[in-house]
Amino acid sequence: MFNKAAVFTDIHFGLKGNSKVHNEDCERFIDWYIEQAQKNNCETGIFCGDWHHNRNSLNLTTMDVTIRCMEKLGEVFENFYFFDGNHDLYYKDRRDVNSTAFSKYIPGITFIDKITTIEDVTLVPWLVGEEWKKIPKIKSKYMFGHFELPSFYMNAMVQMPDTGELQAKHFEHQEYVFSGHFHKRQKQGKIHYIGNALPHNYADAWDDNRGMMILDRKNNAEPEYLNWADCPKYRTTTLSKLLDPDSNIIKPNMYLRVTLDLPISYEEAQFIKETYINNHKCREITLIPQKQIEEISTELDISKFESVDEIVSKEISAIDSDNFNKKMLLDIYNELW
Secondary structure, three states: OOOEEEEEOOOOEOHHHHOHHHHHHHHHHHHHHHHHHHHOOOOEEEEOOOOEOOOOOOOHHHHHHHHHHHHHHHHHOOEEEEEOOHHHEOOOOOOOOEOOHHHHHOOOEEEEOOOEEEOOEEEEOOOOOOHHHHHHHOOOOEEEEOOOOOOOEOOOOOEOOOOOOOOHHHOOOOOEEEEOOOOOOEEEOOEEEOOOOOOOOHHHOOOOOOEEEEEEOOOOOOOEEEEOOOOOEEEEEEHHHHHOOOOOOOOOOEEEEEEEOOOOOHHHHHHHHHHHHHHOOOOEEEEEEOOOOOOOOOOOOHHHOOOHHHHHHHHHHOOOOOOOOHHHHHHHHHHHO
């Protein structure tokens, strides 16, 4: 099927209300991905799901950039294999209505709309219905998919609870399993979550391990991960650390959430925001007043108090109902920031 493949996942065109900046970041990533694939002599490309973000509709400006990027990929690779994640599907339990089927009309793109095995490689779009029962029966060295497996981390804060039918033990006939869906790059045993192409929100704060993977199948090599150095970055910090000349926190294209642990006036706050945005090319700075804790006993260990993010994430993860999509609720909450 391939000698050497360049792999990425979860780019989410149209995120943040079809943000022009985000879509431009996505196209910059595609250009970088192509450059790295060519440098490393990858003749094949693989995308592991969630090309688009909005499951219900597509904006025309988003479609413009998404088609252009798809055409770039089709022109560069001998074969570019593409399959859907859950965000590409209108229905949770069906794949017939999706936002990406147009890709099969683009030269060079192979759209995978069902579980497909080619030689010792299996490609698996988002599983629907009882399809998960087919996984233990598939014998292939490599499997690429968009899986939702328990005990892995959805992001830095939230671990997937032990729910759902598909388990890690079902991949007994594979040596390597590569998946999209969860945005944090991680590995347990034979299962690799590649991680999203670029950071999307503050759930990715301080974690810049985002980019692509190279798999040299011809030489039976271990997967190699490349980080996109120019990706947008998310940081959370305090004002005292931000103002420390030795902190070296600020980078271009950064989103910054700053807790005000020092007293400042409204005018000083505005000056700080304007200075870092204009002089240091930060994209956004949010200043958050520190909560008053004088009434709390000094004997209490403040470090054990949960943040709002932790509380909300924990409560959403604890929802016990089939009527709510917990991952979608977490995505909505993260986008609010």
